[in-house]
Amino acid sequence: MLRVAVLAVLLSPALVAAALARGLTPAPETAAPPAATDRVPTTTESAQAAPPAPLPPPALSPPPAPPAAPEPTWPPVRWRESRSLGLPHAGRLVGGVRLPREGEHFLTWDPVLKTSPSRPWRRWGTDRLVRVVLRVAREHRSEHPEAPRLTIGDLSRPRGGDFGKRFGILGHVSHQNGLDVDVYYPRKDRREKAPRRPGQVDGRLAQDLVDRFVAAGAVKLFVGPSLDLRGPRGIVEKLVHHDDHLHVRLRPLRR
Numbered sequence: 010m011l012r013v014a015v016l017a018v019l020l021s022p023a024l025v026a027a028a029l030a031r032g033l034t035p036a037p038e039t040a041a042p043p044a045a046t047d048r049v050p051t052t053t054e055s056a057q058a059a060p061p062a063p064l065p066p067p068a069l070s071p072p073p074a075p076p077a078a079p080e081p082t083w084p085p086v087r088w089r090e091s092r093s094l095g096l097p098h099a100g101r102l103v104g105g106v107r108l109p110r111e112g113e114h115f116l117t118w119d120p121v122l123k124t125s126p127s128r129p130w131r132r133w134g135t136d137r138l139v140r141v142v143l144r145v146a147r148e149h150r151s152e153h154p155e156a157p158r159l160t161i162g163d164l165s166r167p168r169g170g171d172f173g174k175r176f177g178i179l180g181h182v183s184h185q186n187g188l189d190v191d192v193y194y195p196r197k198d199r200r201e202k203a204p205r206r207p208g209q210v211d212g213r214l215a216q217d218l219v220d221r222f223v224a225a226g227a228v229k230l231f232v233g234p235s236l237d238l239r240g241p242r243g244i245v246e247k248l249v250h251h252d253d254h255l256h257v258r259l260r261p262l263r264r
């Protein structure tokens with residue numbers, strides 16, 4: 010009789026429920042360790058005082074692998090054909106493309122709010138400029154896997170035009186026709202934000218970016234006077250207020 014009682018406790022609904030809650034099917038009677046059922050209780054021991062049964066042995070098959078972390082999904086680019094009109098300091102942008110707030114190889118940085126991402130109206134350019142930015146970012150990190158994502162600042166406003174002081178801090182004289190973009194120098198500490206001092210700039214990675222934008226057909230690059238960045242004369246120029254970012258200008262397409 011006692012043996013039946015112990016067995017009844019072993020298979021009590023609470024234990025079955027506990028087993029189910031753990032995602033396991035209750036072990037068949039024969040799978041229970043013999044020691045538990047063969048145990049002879051002492052006379053002072055009631056059925057209620059029987060120790061809890063050992064848990065069923067683990068399944069023989071290995072547990073399923075945890076699901077792989079989902080690939081991050083980046084906001085897409087809505088491509089369309091763009092036209093750059095006028096000049097960098099007196100122009101506008103037609104059919105502009107907005108650089109997404111971030112991607113696998115870049116993020117955007119708002120120079121006024123000093124935060125990422127930058128506001129959507131600050132990141133419009135021609136489709137060609139956006140393609141160049143994405144390609145340089147991808148190739149730079151492919152060559153330098155240790156490099157942080159590229160920190161991209163202002164491009165142009167949605168339809169180009171004035172991007173002066175009323176849009177924050179110094180504003181821009183140029184950045185009006187969708188062909189200009191500011192790119193912050195990679196930081197030595199790899200943090201994804203604008204450097205605050207020239208000493209924080211990774212000169213080797215910064216020079217790599219200068220070289221890539223020159224190779225991509227930039228007609229003008231402004232770089233910081235405090236940094237030792239070099240490039241073809243007439244294209245790469247030192248200019249005040251460019252110790253934290255380089256300014257890239259693409260050549261307008263001839264029509």
Ligand SMILES: [Zn+2]
Nearest residue numbers: 189190191256
């Ligand atoms: Zn600029």
